[in-house]
Amino acid sequence: MAGGWRCAGVRWPGEVPELGWGKGAERRTSVLGYGAWLGFRAVGERSCVGARGNVCPLGAAVPGRSTGGRCAECARLDRAHSVAADTLLDDPRPYRVYLAWFGPGLVKVGITGERRGAARLREQGAVAFSWLGRGPLMAARRSEEVLRAALGVPDRIPYAGKRAVRGRLPGPEERAAEVTELYGRAAELAGRGWPESLERLPLHVVDQVGVFGLDRSPAPDRSVRELVGGGVVAGRLVAAAGPDLHLAVDGGGVVVLDTRLITGWELVAVTAGEGAGVRVPLLDIGGGGVQGGLF
Template identity: 65%
Template structure:
């Protein structure tokens, strides 16, 4: 039976693989998982509408959309300021990925911490809450004043995830930045400052107290007939970390699974898709979304 993948999600703080049509498969650490790609990777459409052409999209692309659907999706994206009159309450946050690797961002309050899980934030804290444009203006103020970015490449996140400082250091770094942030002048008047309360996701991601396991390679493309099988040892953001038969640990970037029809493969199927080396912590130019 073929199911077409719709990506990794974090409902209720737990990883699930989503499928076209709304089905979900829960993922559990320590369990074997395996799948094989079938046919061609197809565009997933935009804003809940299927692609009228069912266009074929490149295997390595991190978004499974053809150019026309990508333009439509971007045109109505809050991240691209396509909906400036969005009436929802937004929150400004600090996301921590590793020592000295912090970003500032915003997310709709109704989503809770889901956006932080989607980004692979090992720890985070809220800074403020209020209307969208007030949150956006304050985000820009904090980015400049604190010297932190609003985007962090996934390659950098993967590069540091295998060796993290302990919780006390994570909390201390976030507390220092939070204190500087809420003391700044120039916040949008409509934005309410929030007290410091750091949240840790290491356990949710299946990481140890100091991160890990370190990855040996990254699956960044599927091919027709190609298989991926192993034991799930951790997950963070869009990444699944699998211990595979040769003893190595591979990251499966599930963004490149989206749009593929997948069938089950046994634990002995191995890995027969292209694998790239994990980039060093300081490398990589790939960016994830604004929020």
Template identity: 65%
Template sequence: MAHAWKCSGLRWAADGPELAWEGGRRSALTWGKRVAFGVADGGVRTCVGARGHACPVRSAVSGRSTGARCEECARLDRAHSVAADTIADDPRPYHVYLAWFGPGMTKVGITAEERGSARLLEQGAVCFTWLGVGPLMAARRTEELLRAALRVPDRIPYADKRAVRSGLPGTEAERAAEIRELHARAVGLGGWPESLRAEPCQPVDHVRVFGLADLPAPAGVVAELVAGGAVGGRLVAAAGPDLHLETGGGVVVLDTRLMTGWGLIPVDTEELSVPVREFRRATGVQDGLF
């Protein structure tokens, strides 16, 4: 039997997306590359642990979970995250940003300045701009100010992001229009913390980085992996944690977070033998003339 690998998820490097594996190995992903793997027959998906520590009881987790963590490890992981608002003494400077994922889908967020644009790539932001930089608590207060004053959310569901990727506006100017308008409104607001330095609107576009130009509409989305199942296809695009794979039945989206916790083995296939659900556009996106 082939040696089983444990995937740590999709990472975004300077040269593009990579699949990370336990032990430090990385597999670079390029457009047109065949992506194929099987799930060890009889295997069970186990909790990936929290904050770099293994799950003490190696709990079994659902195949549909994108977090691949048991309840206790999920609690520990969230308790030590910046997003949980439980860390107040982080001395690092933080960026406040506006990220755009499609028409009517812009969010505000914060990320450590030292991470650069990695967080935006991980979220699948089609384009973004910085708003300001400063201490963590000042960045948090600014994020809250913009959410309340501009009614901009801090989260957008992944399903909604996927739903519009194959029908984005064709030019960078069109894609940047919403964040330019919101940036102008944001800098005009009163109440910004004095310790946060505002930054000019300089949109960064990721369509080429993600391979989204002329992206075919997906036929389906992998719902979960199962023991003995397999996934295979040619990579046509990648955004956030998602791989868009061209298969014999059309383009199918694979959320690589579903790969974690399983023992995966190499296979030679360009077909899928795992549950796939029908691809649906986000609410409010017109599906056709009628």
């Protein structure tokens, strides 16, 4: 493994995105600002980011298109300690059930630790959301399953689907109306499948378009398919949602960078004066096809 700093992806501890970095056991973060220049060149090859804050003991290589950034063993260890794996059955902390809206027809129900607030919703790129209830982990999990089945919503929505609609979102009234309608359907189930230990929370639609900067940036037209050694991604950050950074690039247009693709790469800064642009394989998400070459 190279000795430089390697990216650990985007975090949303508050309403401003941050990039995490690691070098061995060292950690640091970079706060990202809309309008600021962001440019880097990938060095060498991509390596596993490890699990639970520990360095990968194998220093394993990771495929460029993997959004996990971990080798199979580290991915297994990381998931084994997650809420999604149902291995923390005795967790005494309170959890919240939420209804998340990503675009017309793109809705999911999920749970998150109450202490995290809305960080999980920002990490997923939820354009709007409302809390549904709060209570112990297993009560929240049971309610999540009941609501998914009753509302006919999936347990996950691929990021490609979220990107496809993000540039043509309806207005705030329409966004709130869809969340409100689904909340009403969920509320009708209270007493018919909701565990008694889950406290129902009132409707309060939180719209995150402004937090993500989507209300003041052009719609994206391309996305990064993968990084390659020596590849360059550079532009001005105009929006961010979940792991995605929207970059206005030289020559026009907005390119989406899924930062899950850059975890494990050693990156070196590229300045605006270097005439950088984007020189990695791209996907056309504006209605065209695949851009297979390096740009």
